[in-house]
Amino acid sequence: MKSQRGNLSRQIYLMITLIITLLIAGAAAYCLSWAKQAGDAARESILYLVECQPDLPQEQILALQSKLERSGWVRRVDYISPDRAALLLAEDDLNLEDVQGAETPITLPGMLSVYFRKEVFDDQAILDSLSSAIRQEPAVAGLFAQPDLAVMLQTNLNRIGNILLYVAVAILILSSFLMSSLFKLSLYADRREIKTMQLVGASPFAVRRPYLLRHISLACLSSIFVSIVLVLLHSWITKMPPWQFPIETVHLFLLLGEGIFILALILTLIVTYRVVNKYIFADIETLF
Numbered sequence: 001m002k003s004q005r006g007n008l009s010r011q012i013y014l015m016i017t018l019i020i021t022l023l024i025a026g027a028a029a030y031c032l033s034w035a036k037q038a039g040d041a042a043r044e045s046i047l048y049l050v051e052c053q054p055d056l057p058q059e060q061i062l063a064l065q066s067k068l069e070r071s072g073w074v075r076r077v078d079y080i081s082p083d084r085a086a087l088l089l090a091e092d093d094l095n096l097e098d099v100q101g102a103e104t105p106i107t108l109p110g111m112l113s114v115y116f117r118k119e120v121f122d123d124q125a126i127l128d129s130l131s132s133a134i135r136q137e138p139a140v141a142g143l144f145a146q147p148d149l150a151v152m153l154q155t156n157l158n159r160i161g162n163i164l165l166y167v168a169v170a171i172l173i174l175s176s177f178l179m180s181s182l183f184k185l186s187l188y189a190d191r192r193e194i195k196t197m198q199l200v201g202a203s204p205f206a207v208r209r210p211y212l213l214r215h216i217s218l219a220c221l222s223s224i225f226v227s228i229v230l231v232l233l234h235s236w237i238t239k240m241p242p243w244q245f246p247i248e249t250v251h252l253f254l255l256l257g258e259g260i261f262i263l264a265l266i267l268t269l270i271v272t273y274r275v276v277n278k279y280i281f282a283d284i285e286t287l288f
Contacts, residue, residue, distance in 0.1 A: 010185075011218065017182050018222035018264060021175035026226050026260050028168040030234070032161060033252055039157040040118040044075050048131075049144040050112040056139055061110045064139050068112070073120050073130055080111040109141060172263075179267060183275045187211065194279040208276045215272045219264035227257040 050068075052061050065077045114134070120127050135143050187194070190211075197207045231253055235242050245253075 011214070014182060014215070015218045015222055017179055018218060018268070019225055021171075021179060021267070022222055022226040022260050022264055023229060024171050025168060025175070025263060026230050026256065028164055028171060029256055029259060030230055032164040032168070033256070035157060035160045035164065037252075043118045043121045044115055046115070046121075046145075048114040048116065048134075049080075050114055050134060050140055051142040051144065052110045052112070052139050053141050054109050056110060058110065060139050061112065064137060065112055068114060068134070071130075073117055073126070074114060075117045076115045078113045080113055082110050172267075176267060176271070179271050180275065183215075183271050184278070187275050187279065190279075194276060204277070204280055207280055208273065211276050212269065212272055215268045216265065219268040220261070223257070223261040223264040226260055227253070230256065 050064075052064070061079060065079055068074050068077045116127070116130065120130060131143060131145065134140055194207055231242055234245075234249070234253070
């Protein structure tokens with residue numbers, strides 16, 4: 001009875017260790033994916049203002065808008081009327097001092113607000129080519145953009161990604177040592193049984209199999225529990241129930257859950273294999 005309780009306690013400790021390890025690694029992966037999504041959204045929010053030629057008919061502006069939307073590199077194009085464009089132009093570009101009299105009509109150009117897809121900013125050559133093609137359009141008088149903003153966003157995202165990657169690697173290394181120590185402690189009580197099975201003729205695979213199956217089942221349960229916790233955490237942060245997640249978020253958590261399961265499986269197999277081998281090939285004097 002005491003032996004069964006002790007074995008159950010060891011399994012609980014192992015499962016708790018796996019859950020903590022996977023939760024930390026999963027949280028790091030979640031933060032990394034969140035940083036990537038935030039960076040993609042930020043890059044797609046960079047505004048490019050296309051100033052059209054003065055007195056250009058609205059039909060031609062809308063035709064240019066349709067042409068840009070069909071290019072495949074543009075996420076959204078909005079038409080800005082001349083009245084609203086006056087509020088967006090810089091003061092140096094909008095010179096009203098030459099107006100002769102109050103009744104002189106002021107001709108303001110229409111504008112298009114262009115938002116490129118995030119893939120455009122991954123290749124500077126594509127961004128330069130698209131910007132040059134827009135400037136060469138006959139209906140375009142100028143293109144106002146903030147290219148430095150895209151570079152700054154990309155640099156900051158790379159830094160965040162590298163920091164999270166280093167943290168995740170360090171966590172995995174420390175967790176491997178911790179799991180190895182706990183697995184050794186857990187299997188220490190079975191060291192004589194392991195050696196006895198080998199002495200009576202059991203193959204190394206037959207000796208390892210029950211422990212591998214037991215620990216793999218713990219890894220499966222732990223990975224499922226951690227995946228559910230991360231989903232609930234995301235739901236709490238976004239104030240959105242899981243059944244209302246967009247399809248992109250569902251795909252993200254499917255990949256995240258798969259990665260957590262594979263990580264738990266690999267760590268468990270490696271650590272269990274090494275610990276059981278230690279007792280299989282240990283000297284009898286050190287075990288008894």
